[in-house]
Amino acid sequence: MIIALKALISSLFAGLLQLDNVQAGQFLISRPALVGPALGWLNGCPAEGAKIGLLTELIYLDFIPVGGVVPPCGLVAAAVGVLGFAYGGLPESTAFFFGILAGFLYANLEYRLRVLRSSWIAGIEAQAKDGTLRLERRLAGSLLAESAMTGSYVFIFSWLLALGYGLGLCAGFGALLRASDFAYSLMPWLGLSGLYFRFSTQVYKK
Amino acid sequence: MNDDETIMSIEPDKEQLPDSGLAASRLPLVTVFFRSFMIQAGWNYERLQNLGFAFAITPALRRIYASKEAFNAAVLRHLGLFNTQPYMVGFVLGNVIKMEEGLARAPGNTELEKKLIGVKQALSAGFASIGDRVFWGRLKPITTQFCIVIWFLTGFYGWLFTGDGYRPSALVVFSGPLAGIVVYGTFAVYLRWIGLKKGYACGGLANCGLDAMRWPELIRRLSVTGFAFSLLIVLGAFGLLIVHNLPGESKGHLALKLALVLCVMTLQRVTRKFGRSIFFAMGIIVAVSVAVFTIFNPEKFNIYL
Numbered sequence: 001m002i003i004a005l006k007a008l009i010s011s012l013f014a015g016l017l018q019l020d021n022v023q024a025g026q027f028l029i030s031r032p033a034l035v036g037p038a039l040g041w042l043n044g045c046p047a048e049g050a051k052i053g054l055l056t057e058l059i060y061l062d063f064i065p066v067g068g069v070v071p072p073c074g075l076v077a078a079a080v081g082v083l084g085f086a087y088g089g090l091p092e093s094t095a096f097f098f099g100i101l102a103g104f105l106y107a108n109l110e111y112r113l114r115v116l117r118s119s120w121i122a123g124i125e126a127q128a129k130d131g132t133l134r135l136e137r138r139l140a141g142s143l144l145a146e147s148a149m150t151g152s153y154v155f156i157f158s159w160l161l162a163l164g165y166g167l168g169l170c171a172g173f174g175a176l177l178r179a180s181d182f183a184y185s186l187m188p189w190l191g192l193s194g195l196y197f198r199f200s201t202q203v204y205k206k
Numbered sequence: 207m208n209d210d211e212t213i214m215s216i217e218p219d220k221e222q223l224p225d226s227g228l229a230a231s232r233l234p235l236v237t238v239f240f241r242s243f244m245i246q247a248g249w250n251y252e253r254l255q256n257l258g259f260a261f262a263i264t265p266a267l268r269r270i271y272a273s274k275e276a277f278n279a280a281v282l283r284h285l286g287l288f289n290t291q292p293y294m295v296g297f298v299l300g301n302v303i304k305m306e307e308g309l310a311r312a313p314g315n316t317e318l319e320k321k322l323i324g325v326k327q328a329l330s331a332g333f334a335s336i337g338d339r340v341f342w343g344r345l346k347p348i349t350t351q352f353c354i355v356i357w358f359l360t361g362f363y364g365w366l367f368t369g370d371g372y373r374p375s376a377l378v379v380f381s382g383p384l385a386g387i388v389v390y391g392t393f394a395v396y397l398r399w400i401g402l403k404k405g406y407a408c409g410g411l412a413n414c415g416l417d418a419m420r421w422p423e424l425i426r427r428l429s430v431t432g433f434a435f436s437l438l439i440v441l442g443a444f445g446l447l448i449v450h451n452l453p454g455e456s457k458g459h460l461a462l463k464l465a466l467v468l469c470v471m472t473l474q475r476v477t478r479k480f481g482r483s484i485f486f487a488m489g490i491i492v493a494v495s496v497a498v499f500t501i502f503n504p505e506k507f508n509i510y511l
Contacts, residue, residue: 022246023246023248023249024246024247025243026394027391027394028349028386028387028390029387031349031350033350033353033382034380034383034384034387037380037383040379041379041380046373046376047364047372047373049379050357050362050364050365050374050379050382051365051368054350054353054382055365055368057353059485061346061350062483062484063483064338064342065342067289067334068251068254068289092368093368100485114250115250117249117250117257118250118251118252118253120250120257124257125282128260128278128281128282129278129282131277135260135264138257139244139247139248139261143247175499176496176499176500178499179495179499180495181368181369182495182499183496185368185369186491187488188365188366188368188443189471190470190488192436193471193474193475194474194478194484195347195350195351195436195439196436196437196439196471197475199347199429199432199433200433200436202344202429203429203433
């Protein structure tokens with residue numbers, strides 16, 4: 001019961017931080033390198049949270065949110081990774097990879113939310129014309145919806161991971177877990193090379 | 207009303223306040239500044255950041271337009287399509303507020319209204335391009351490098367050697383990401399405010415604020431800084447790998463580990479060259495790992511880095 005409650009509080013916290021990602025502020029407090037250790041600290045594993053967070057950030061730096069592009073969500077990836085490790089019982093490496101998958105899939109939900117908000121425009125214009133527009137309420141609703149969606153997604157995905165991992169253990173996935181550990185040990189180098197080649201391209205670009 | 211009688215006069219001359227409803231108070235600009243942090247609230251595919259822009263500019267419009275009809279029309283005008291880089295929005299907001307003041311003095315001037323919309327679109331595109339390069343393309347990755355360097359200097363190498371069981375203090379863990387956030391956040395907030403001031407000062411011009419900083423120089427310096435940090439971090443990581451493994455490992459194993467790292471870096475380079483995302487390289491690494499560990503089961507040789 002306490003585990004479920006702590007996981008729920010962590011998910012809600014992730015949902016709150018998600019607002020900084022797009023809709024409010026953009027101070028970078030939603031960056032995976034901070035969300036990872038913060039959730040890890042809340043759940044008794046700050047070092048693992050820091051590792052998962054930074055590696056997620058290094059991988060996700062490859063995606064830039066320009067124009068209308070919805071990049072994979074680093075915050076969701078880090079949150080699911082840490083909660084999968086802390087509550088799902090997954091090894092750190094496996095939790096990391098499922099976190100990356102969760103962040104990738106979340107982009108689709110975010111896209112749908114943005115499409116949904118397009119349907120508001122006609123109503124908002126009509127309200128603006130007759131002077132009854134309360135934009136604050138609309139935006140507050142938008143923030144609340146996004147926060148709730150992120151929190152729920154992180155919570156549900158983490159518990160599905162825990163369930164799936166339990167079933168996977170019964171099926172004897174030992175070799176896969178060792179493979180996951182090995183692949184995870186190469187991720188820092190993949191991320192660092194991404195960072196290096198990004199800047200070298202910028203410096204040497206004619 | 208002369209040009210000095212403005213919403214954001216730095217030293218407003220209250221005796222010369224016009225009686226048209228405009229006020230020489232700094233307050234609306236401060237409110238607009240705080241509201242500009244919500245520029246992406248309600249982001250939608252039909253009009254992008256239009257709701258956030260309308261929300262941010264509303265306090266100024268309320269001060270500029272005394273009549274309800276004119277205010278409603280102005281709000282409606284700013285519910286049109288708008289998209290820029292969020293940290294650069296101050297430049298556009300300041301400019302548009304100044305132009306709205308002009309429009310309030312010449313009600314019904316459709317030419318001026320068209321010009322306002324044109325300048326707003328031109329500036330939003332220009333600042334989006336600059337902002338994406340400065341913030342997303344350079345400053346954000348540099349803050350990640352800050353985090354790595356701080357963890358590196360404080361002896362926390364878990365981010366590089368994933369099997370490392372060392373547990374650093376909370377201070378070390380949080381100082382890395384927070385250092386970058388403070389630097390980044392300070393610059394972003396400063397630019398929002400300066401943008402609003404400069405945009406307001408030169409409002410009405412399509413190139414307004416574009417010369418507020420030497421952007422190409424800033425972008426070039428950030429690129430060089432990021433590259434220098436990247437190079438140092440990669441060299442440091444290689445050094446750590448060697449030092450970490452020298453005492454207990456045979457030369458063959460160390461060579462194997464170095465070769466693995468070089469293979470990963472080459473893979474990243476090649477996938478990037480072919481326009482594939484980093485997920486593609488990650489997928490290959492995971493697939494090869496699964497194949498190796500299910501077929502060969504190399505349990506006796508711990509080749510984890």
